[in-house]
Amino acid sequence: MRQRELPRPVLKWAGGKTQLLERILPLLPERIDTYFEPFVGGAAVFFALASRKRFRRAVLADRNAELVDVYRALQQDVDGVIRWLVKYGENHNEDAFYHVRANRPTRLVHRAARLIYLNKTGYNGLYRVNRAGEFNVPYGRYKRPRILDEPNLRAAAAALQGVELVVDDFSAVSRQARAGDAVYFDPPYLPLSRTSSFTAYDRHPFELEDHQRLAATFADLARRGVPTVLSNSATPATRALYAAWTLWEVQVGRSINSQTHLRGPVAELLVVNRPRIARPQGRQASPPR
Numbered sequence: 001m002r003q004r005e006l007p008r009p010v011l012k013w014a015g016g017k018t019q020l021l022e023r024i025l026p027l028l029p030e031r032i033d034t035y036f037e038p039f040v041g042g043a044a045v046f047f048a049l050a051s052r053k054r055f056r057r058a059v060l061a062d063r064n065a066e067l068v069d070v071y072r073a074l075q076q077d078v079d080g081v082i083r084w085l086v087k088y089g090e091n092h093n094e095d096a097f098y099h100v101r102a103n104r105p106t107r108l109v110h111r112a113a114r115l116i117y118l119n120k121t122g123y124n125g126l127y128r129v130n131r132a133g134e135f136n137v138p139y140g141r142y143k144r145p146r147i148l149d150e151p152n153l154r155a156a157a158a159a160l161q162g163v164e165l166v167v168d169d170f171s172a173v174s175r176q177a178r179a180g181d182a183v184y185f186d187p188p189y190l191p192l193s194r195t196s197s198f199t200a201y202d203r204h205p206f207e208l209e210d211h212q213r214l215a216a217t218f219a220d221l222a223r224r225g226v227p228t229v230l231s232n233s234a235t236p237a238t239r240a241l242y243a244a245w246t247l248w249e250v251q252v253g254r255s256i257n258s259q260t261h262l263r264g265p266v267a268e269l270l271v272v273n274r275p276r277i278a279r280p281q282g283r284q285a286s287p288p289r
């Protein structure tokens with residue numbers, strides 16, 4: 001896969017899937033009628049499928065309204081977003097970062113540019129909010145952050161034309177999928193240990209009961225004949241939730257984790273909603289590369 005392929009994610013997002021694209025893309029159908037991504041985050045899989053023209057239509061959803069508004073702004077007025085990012089780039093320094101962080105712009109394009117700017121210049125590309133829902137990531141001390149990547153913003157905006165953008169729980173959009181469509185689920189992961197959890201995407205943590213709801217939705221999509229792929233951490237709890245399905249373990253180098261000692265390769269699971277195939281010694285084949 002070419003590294004500079006456009007469009008790529010416009011935001012750094014915890015759990016971003018760019019590294020795993022070569023594993024995930026072959027698990028989805030070659031031709032998809034409507035592609036659903038109910039935990040869209042940085043949208044790495046959507047952008048990769050869009051550049052390969054693998055779907056006719058797409059529905060992208062996330063419970064984070066600020067994030068979905070970035071995609072709405074790009075869809076509606078990429079020039080407006082670019083104009084704001086030029087301004088932010090010209091004035092960038094630590095004081096300006098905190099000034100922008102304290103601002104609460106009301107217009108869609110301005111809010112979107114603010115989030116992109118804070119994401120490119122804030123510590124480690126994290127998205128984190130306080131109890132009041134205010135973005136509170138500190139300054140990132142990058143030498144030359146790439147605040148404006150105009151070719152990629154334009155490519156992303158083009159890919160987003162005609163896409164349905166939804167702020168909702170994953171279950172609402174998943175219900176719409178039919179045979180001929182496909183779904184990719186990339187939820188906040190089940191924690192590897194009690195202390196390793198990174199759940200601060202928004203104010204509402206994704207709990208074990210949400211994972212159980214998701215596993216039920218995953219099974220329901222199989223009953224309705226909708227090809228579905230899901231990512232999660234390789235924990236005994238995840239394996240138990242998806243024991244009925246075909247699952248593969250893959251190694252991923254993680255760059256966003258609240259604890260430095262947990263940065264480095266970690267095992268993740270890719271689950272496909274085809275019934276598990278019995279193999280000698282219970283081994284599963286490697287996913288296609």
Ligand SMILES: C[S@@+](CC[C@H](N)C(=O)[O-])C[C@H]1O[C@@H](n2cnc3c(N)ncnc32)[C@H](O)[C@@H]1O
Pocket residue numbers: 013014015016017018038039040041042043044045061062063064067168169170171186187188189201202206210
């Ligand atoms: C692991 S991230 C997705 C990463 C994404 N695949 C990427 O490449 O950047 C999980 C996303 O799920 C969203 N989320 C959390 N709970 C949700 C829910 N109940 N329904 C829908 N989205 C939710 C978070 O806001 C976050 O953006």
